[in-house]
Amino acid sequence: PTPAQQVPTPTAVLIPVTGVQYQFVTNKLLLPVTKEQTQAFGLNVDNDSQQTSDNKFGQLLTLLTSAVPNLEIQSTLDQAVNTGQLVTLHMVKADDFLNDPNVSWSIFLGQRNPTAPKFDGSDKFTLDSATPPNSPIIGSLTNGHFAGGPGATQVRMLLLGQQVELDLIGVRLEADFSAQGCADGKLGGGVTDEEFRGRLLPAIADGLNQVIETNKTAATPLLQAFDSDNDGTITATELEKNPLLMIAVSPDLDLLDSSGKFNPGQDGVKDSYSIGLGFTCVPAAFIELGE
Numbered sequence: 001p002t003p004a005q006q007v008p009t010p011t012a013v014l015i016p017v018t019g020v021q022y023q024f025v026t027n028k029l030l031l032p033v034t035k036e037q038t039q040a041f042g043l044n045v046d047n048d049s050q051q052t053s054d055n056k057f058g059q060l061l062t063l064l065t066s067a068v069p070n071l072e073i074q075s076t077l078d079q080a081v082n083t084g085q086l087v088t089l090h091m092v093k094a095d096d097f098l099n100d101p102n103v104s105w106s107i108f109l110g111q112r113n114p115t116a117p118k119f120d121g122s123d124k125f126t127l128d129s130a131t132p133p134n135s136p137i138i139g140s141l142t143n144g145h146f147a148g149g150p151g152a153t154q155v156r157m158l159l160l161g162q163q164v165e166l167d168l169i170g171v172r173l174e175a176d177f178s179a180q181g182c183a184d185g186k187l188g189g190g191v192t193d194e195e196f197r198g199r200l201l202p203a204i205a206d207g208l209n210q211v212i213e214t215n216k217t218a219a220t221p222l223l224q225a226f227d228s229d230n231d232g233t234i235t236a237t238e239l240e241k242n243p244l245l246m247i248a249v250s251p252d253l254d255l256l257d258s259s260g261k262f263n264p265g266q267d268g269v270k271d272s273y274s275i276g277l278g279f280t281c282v283p284a285a286f287i288e289l290g291e
Contacts, residue, residue: 019093019100023285024181025110026088027119029081029157030278032058033065033073041276043172043188046253046264047150054188055276060248064204067225067244068218071211073160080158084113087125088156088279089286090182093136097179098144104136105146105173107153107187109165110286117284125286131165137173146177150262153189155277160207164200166191168275169262170255175279185279190272193251200273201236201249208234 032038038058045054065071080086087110094103110125117123131154139148149172156165168189175185191200208226212219212234226234226242240249253272257263 019095019103020097022092022094022097022179023283024090024092024281025117025119025123025125025284025286026081026090026279027117027181027282028278028280029077029086029088031061031074031077031157031159032276032278033061035062037278038062038276041186041188041278042274043149043174043186043276045150045170045172045188045190045274046255048265053276054190054253054274056248056250056252056273057275060204060245063245063248068221070215070218071160071222076161077158080163083116086156086158086163087111087113087128089125089127089284090281092146092177094141096141097177098141100141103139103141103146103148105139105148106136107134107155108286109154109156119282119284121283123284125284127286127288129288137171139173141177144177145174146182147172147174149173152262153187155187157277159200159203161210162203162207164203166195166200166275169272170253170264175281179283181280181282183280185281186276187279188274188276190253190255190274192256192272193270196249196251196273197236197240201239205234205236205239 032041032055038055042053042055044051089108089110091106094100109128109131111128134153137148137151139146151171152169153171154167171189173187175182212222226238228238239245251270251273253274254270255264255272257266
């Protein structure tokens, strides 16, 4: 038998206690709907020695859009961000925004904005107090490029009109950073297999059914591809068992040990599903509710 891979025990991260705080808002959240985006947004979430880019979520969305080419996935998310219905906030703490060995990057979910943001630095937002606070992702800046993780964070996105919140583990983040914002951002992490099947896949099924009701052009190829029992609706189980999608709906990462703690590569059981997203951000201000 092959001996179990020995993974070093993670060292404690040092959260910066000094530095300038920069506040930003996501002005573009990008889903991996093509093979190129799947590769571009993928990060080595499980830190394997092959430095593999992990993004099973991108494989799934790419297969969906290849089966139904006119399926609009990105545009509904763009609308939610541009109208202030989906607000993702960032706070970066660094002594030097070009080179700093100890930087924290925190992601927060914001309340819906009553008006469409201008994304010109003048916008003010309020943190969503109903969501748990995320721990900062610790990393470094080298020539203005941030790389950090692993960490944990909650993300909110809109998939085919369905809002879904996911708890990412093993989070890694990279972005080109300056006081003017961030570009070429990549956010990668894993969702547990249980959360993928209980939350993400049902949201996709609900979104596809909404498309079937409102877009007759897309309805026919969708039903032909995924409605195995020909009842006019698509279920999460049908997506899970669909031959076209089968390779894209199975977990690809071993992030948890046998006790359920984050400890990659310990028990050889693939328990998590990798997700990689792209983003950009611009300066903004945000407060906690009641301030």
